[in-house]
Amino acid sequence: xxxxxxxxxxxxxxxxxxxxxxxxxxxxxxxxxxxxxxxxxxxxxxxxxxxxxxxxxxxxxxxxxxxxxxxxxxxxxxxxxxxxxxxxxxxxxxxxxxxxxxxxxxxxxxxxxxxxxxxxxxxxxxxxxxxxxxxxxxxxxxxxxxxxxxxxxxxxxxxxxxxxxxxxxxxxxxxxxxxxxxxxxxxxxxxxxxxxxxxxx
Amino acid sequence: xxxxxxxxxxxxxxxxxxxxxxxxxxxxxxxxxxxxxxxxxxxxxxxxxxxxxxxxxxxxxxxxxxxxxxxxxxxxxxxxxxxxxxxxxxxxxxxxxxxxxxxxxxxxxxxxxxxxxxxxxxxxxxxxxxxxxxxxxxxxxxxxxxxxxxxxxxxxxxxxxxxxxxxxxxxxxxxxxxxxxxxxxxxxxxxxxxxxxxxxxxxxxxxxxxxxxxxxxxxxxxxxxxxxxxxxxxxxxxxxxxxxxxxxxxxxxxxxxxxxxxxxxxxxxxxxxxxxxxxxxxxxxxxxxxxxxxxxxxxxxxxxxxxxxxxxxxxxxxxxxxxxxxxxxxxxxxxxxxxxxxxxxxxxxxxxxxxxxxxxxxxxxxxxxxxxxxxxxxxxxxxxxxxxxxxxxxxxxxxxxxxxxxxxxxxxxxxxxxxxxxxxxxxxxxxxx
Numbered sequence: 133x134x135x136x137x138x139x140x141x142x143x144x145x146x147x148x149x150x151x152x153x154x155x156x157x158x159x160x161x162x163x164x165x166x167x168x169x170x171x172x173x174x175x176x177x178x179x180x181x182x183x184x185x186x187x188x189x190x191x192x193x194x195x196x197x198x199x200x201x202x203x204x205x206x207x208x209x210x211x212x213x214x215x216x217x218x219x220x221x222x223x224x225x226x227x228x229x230x231x232x233x234x235x236x237x238x239x240x241x242x243x244x245x246x247x248x249x250x251x252x253x254x255x256x257x258x259x260x261x262x263x264x265x266x267x268x269x270x271x272x273x274x275x276x277x278x279x280x281x282x283x284x285x286x287x288x289x290x291x292x293x294x295x296x297x298x299x300x301x302x303x304x305x306x307x308x309x310x311x312x313x314x315x316x317x318x319x320x321x322x323x324x325x326x327x328x329x330x331x332x333x
Numbered sequence: 334x335x336x337x338x339x340x341x342x343x344x345x346x347x348x349x350x351x352x353x354x355x356x357x358x359x360x361x362x363x364x365x366x367x368x369x370x371x372x373x374x375x376x377x378x379x380x381x382x383x384x385x386x387x388x389x390x391x392x393x394x395x396x397x398x399x400x401x402x403x404x405x406x407x408x409x410x411x412x413x414x415x416x417x418x419x420x421x422x423x424x425x426x427x428x429x430x431x432x433x434x435x436x437x438x439x440x441x442x443x444x445x446x447x448x449x450x451x452x453x454x455x456x457x458x459x460x461x462x463x464x465x466x467x468x469x470x471x472x473x474x475x476x477x478x479x480x481x482x483x484x485x486x487x488x489x490x491x492x493x494x495x496x497x498x499x500x501x502x503x504x505x506x507x508x509x510x511x512x513x514x515x516x517x518x519x520x521x522x523x524x525x526x527x528x529x530x531x532x533x534x535x536x537x538x539x540x541x542x543x544x545x546x547x548x549x550x551x552x553x554x555x556x557x558x559x560x561x562x563x564x565x566x567x568x569x570x571x572x573x574x575x576x577x578x579x580x581x582x583x584x585x586x587x588x589x590x591x592x593x594x595x596x597x598x599x600x601x602x603x604x605x606x607x608x609x610x611x612x613x614x615x616x617x618x619x620x621x622x623x624x625x626x627x628x629x630x631x632x633x634x635x636x637x638x639x640x641x642x643x644x645x646x647x648x649x650x651x652x653x654x655x656x657x658x659x660x661x662x663x664x665x666x667x668x669x670x671x672x673x674x675x676x677x678x679x680x681x682x683x684x685x686x687x688x689x690x691x692x693x694x695x696x697x698x699x700x701x702x703x704x705x706x707x708x709x710x711x712x713x714x715x716x717x718x719x720x721x722x723x724x725x726x727x728x729x730x731x732x733x734x735x736x737x738x739x740x741x742x743x744x745x746x747x748x749x750x751x752x753x754x755x756x757x758x759x760x761x762x763x764x765x766x
Contacts, residue, residue, distance in 0.1 A: 163612045166398050173395070173583035177576065205579065206390035212398060213389055213619030216612045225613040226356045226620060227671055231713050233354035248355050255359050258366070259385075262378035266386060289386055 144309070144316045151305050152222065158298050159219030165212035169205050176201045200279035207277075207288035214295030218302040221252075224318025246310050253303035260296040267293050337644065339372050340637040357674050361624030361681075365631035373634045380634075381627050388626035389619065392579060394499050398615035399582030400490045404446040404455075405607035405614075406589040411596045412560060413459040416441060419557035421463075422550040425541040429531035432469060432477050433524055434460050439481035440520040441557075443488035444564040445585065447495070449672075449709050450716045453482025457724050468539040472735045473530065475721055479732060480739025481523055482717045483706035486672065488516035489568055490582065493672055493705055496622065497698045500629070500680030505578045506571050507761040508698050513568070514756050515699055515746065522742050559592045572764060618673060625677030632681050642686040652690050656751060659683070660704060660744075667708025671716065675705055699750060699757045707743045710736040 144152075179196035186194045198204075220226055233244055267289045276282035309315040343364055350360040362381075369377040416438050424433040438456040446452050457478045464474040486493045489509030498505040531538045545553070567585050570576035576584065593599040632638050645655065666675055679701060687697050709717040712733040721732045750756050 159609065159612055162616065163608050166402060166608065166612060166615070169395055170399060170402070170583045170586050173399070173580055174587050177580050177584050180575075180580075202392040203390075205395040206392050209391065209395045209398065209619075210386070210389040212612065213616050213623075216616035217620060220613045220616045220620075221356075223613055225617050226358065227617060227674070228354050228356045229351045229669060229714070230354060231669060232352045244354050247353060251350075251355055251363070252359055255363055255366075258378065259362065259381060262382040263385065265379070266382040288390060292386065292389065 144314060148305070148309065148314070148316075151301065154298060155218040155222050155302060158215045158295065162212040162214075162216035162219075162295075165208040165215070169208045169212070172198055172201050172204055172208070200277070200281040200283075203277050203279045203281075203283075207283070207291075210288055211291035211295075214292045215298075217295050217299040221299065221302050221306075222319055242310065245315075246307065249303055249307035249310055253300060253307055256296060256300040256303050260293065260300050263289070263296050264293045336635065336637055336640045339368070339635060340641065343368050343635075343637070351670075356620075357671075358620040358624035361621065361628045361677070365624070365628040368628075368635050368637075369631045375634050377631075380630060384627050384630045385623050388499075389623055391499065393505055393577075394495065394619075394622070396490070396505065396577075396579040396582040397492060397495050397618060398611060399579065399586050400447040400492060400495070401615050401618075402608065402611035403490075403582065403585040403589045404448055404451045405611045406586065406593050407442075407445060408451060408455050409603045409607055410589070410593040410598045412442070412592075413438075413455050415556040415596075416456070416560060417459045417463060419554045421542070422545045422553055425544075427524075427528060428538070429524075429527040430469075430538060430541055431460075431464055431467065432473060432527045432531070435464075435474065435477040436481045436520055436523045436527065439478070439484050440488060440516070441560055441564065443484040443486075443516065444568060445490075445560060445589075446485055447490040447492040449483045449485035449706065450720045452485030453478055453717050454720045454724065456482070457721065461724055467542070470534075470537045471725075471727075472731075473527070473537075475725060475727065475732055476735035476737075476739055477523065477527060479710050479717050479721055479736035480742065481520075482720070483709050483739075483743070484516055484519060486706050486709070487512045487519065487699070487702050489513065489571070490578065490585075491702065492618065493676055493702050494698060495578070496618065496673055496676050497680065497701060499622065500625065500677060501684055501694055501698070503694050503698060506574075507695060507764065509568070509578060510572055510761045510764055511695050511699050511757050512702065513760055515703070515750055518749065518756065519742070519746055522746060523739065526738060526742060559596075563588055563592070572760075574764065621673055621677060625681055628677075629681040638682050638685045641682070642689040645686050646689055650690070652692055653751065655686075655690050656692070656700070659687075660747060663701070663704040664707055664711065667705065667715075668711050669714055670708070671714065672705035672708055675708060676701060693754070693758065695761060696750070696754050696757045700747065703743055703747050703750070707740055710740055 176198045179198060182196055183193035186192065233241065236244060267286045270286040270289055275285040277285055306315065346367055347360060347364045350363055351357065366377055369375055417434060420434050420437055421431055424431060424437070427433055435456060438460060439452050442452050442455055446455070461474060461478065465471065489512050491509065491512060494508045494512060495505055498508045563585065566588060567581045570581050571578055590599065650658070663675060688694065709715050710733065712718060712729055715733070718729055718732050718736070722729055
């Protein structure tokens with residue numbers, strides 16, 4: 133995935149490079165989840181269309197369907213959203229209000245960056261902890277998803293815990309690299325990322 | 334502490350966190366936590382985890398990444414060239430000539446794309462150089478694009494309407510359909526403005542391109558077929574009730590990939606880049622939604638929005654006066670905040686007030702989109718301005734000034750839908766299903 137890895141291919145020490153690889157892997161899993169949503173939903177649409185045609189032709193639907201497709205699309209969405217968090221952070225694609233920030237001098241900006249990374253690590257760590265507790269609780273009580281194919285809820289919930297845990301690592305990584313003066317900047321800032329269609333932020 | 338004082342404290346905390354440059358999603362989360370830990374005895378952490386799980390695994394919300402991905406695929410395809418070539422020959426007789434390509438092109442692209450910045454970028458990439466080469470007035474070329482780009486938010490599919498619909502638990506299909514008439518209204522208003530301007534300043538409109546025979550024009554228009562088919566497929570299937578927005582969005586991705594493949598612009602590189610870009614953007618939005626969902630619940634625990642609604646009720650404002658106040662408030666907010674943040678703050682805090690005033694939820698969704706459209710073109714933070722800055726290299730100030738007439742037209746459109754609410758509510762009321 134040449135264009136897609138490029139933003140992270142900026143050397144910043146062995147650990148930093150390994151962590152960037154971790155963020156990218158997690159995002160690649162998220163991207164696969166999006167592909168899976170598209171596939172599952174399209175299959176269901178195709179099944180609906182086949183039913184429609186067969187009802188017109190032979191008077192009864194084929195009864196084709198993708199079982200639990202709505203639930204699975206939701207689970208895949210949660211996984212896609214949270215597994216992509218660290219990579220999105222690394223690419224500088226999470227929204228922040230920079231109008232005041234930009235007015236600060238270089239010293240003020242680096243102080244603000246350090247504060248943001250620390251606050252980010254704290255909040256994300258708190259969020260991670262309780263999300264993992266939720267996974268543990270769902271496992272303990274054996275909660276199942278509703279629908280035709282009951283799935284133990286802790287499995288999709290775990291994707292949120294994993295994504296948030298890696299996000300916390302990414303914030304700590306950012307914090308320590310900033311303190312040590314080796315932060316390469318958000319990947320998007322050097323223009324090496326294929327920005328694609330700009331988002332409404 | 335007095336709940337209203339508590340509300341003020343939290344508001345100050347939110348703006349303080351945002352001002353330091355903390356990511357919006359985390360600022361929302363942090364303020365929600367603060368409100369819960371300080372002003373209530375509820376178990377904040379558990380509520381955070383369960384709220385987040387409930388808000389993140391949603392069938393309706395799955396439409397969001399699909400529509401974003403569809404936009405990314407089309408952004409990388411040959412669509413903008415096709416649209417320019419297909420539209421231009423028909424518009425060269427109208428006063429204002431090819432400037433209308435910006436308006437109509439954005440209007441059409443908005444019907445397959447849910448984002449205003451992406452709409453402005455896709456159309457502008459092709460039309461701005463072509464217009465400059467023919468000697469069109471740069472101020473009006475850029476202004477029309479900045480203004481019409483915002484149609485991406487209103488004409489379905491719309492990312493902002495998905496965010497709003499999920500936030501207030503309103504049918505996204507109905508919201509989409511509600512956006513159709515106001516969207517067409519805006520296209521007409523923008524084109525009328527361009528035509529009027531051209532009639533008043535004939536010396537600033539360059540001569541038309543050499544005339545094209547009808548046959549040639551029709552042949553060129555065939556290049557519009559794929560985008561028209563996509564529009565019919567996506568909006569038509571939602572309106573007739575054949576498909577939910579999520580179904581339509583997934584199908585839209587497949588069709589866009591097919592179109593991109595047939596026009597020879599699909600490669601592993603463009604596929605991967607589009608997919609990763611969609612992954613980033615939808616993750617960014619989902620994270621804000623997660624923060625906002627928690628903030629909404631936390632606000633519910635503190636009781637602040639309810640009290641705010643009760644307080645507003647004691648003022649006995651008429652709904653129109655309330656809307657006027659809200660419009661001014663949102664325009665100010667739009668100068669510093671992005672559209673999605675405005676919408677999530679609205680659904681978390683303002684919604685109870687609006688409902689208490691008896692304002693229709695569906696109608697308010699369109700109202701807020703129109704206001705957010707204005708926010709997209711007000712400096713210093715206006716994402717369409719940033720996109721155009723990237724495309725043209727002109728100063729933010731120049732672009733913002735070029736967009737002023739379109740800001741005024743949007744304001745006029747807000748007044749129109751307020752006076753004639755049926756513009757919004759007529760179509761959804763007649764929807765199938």
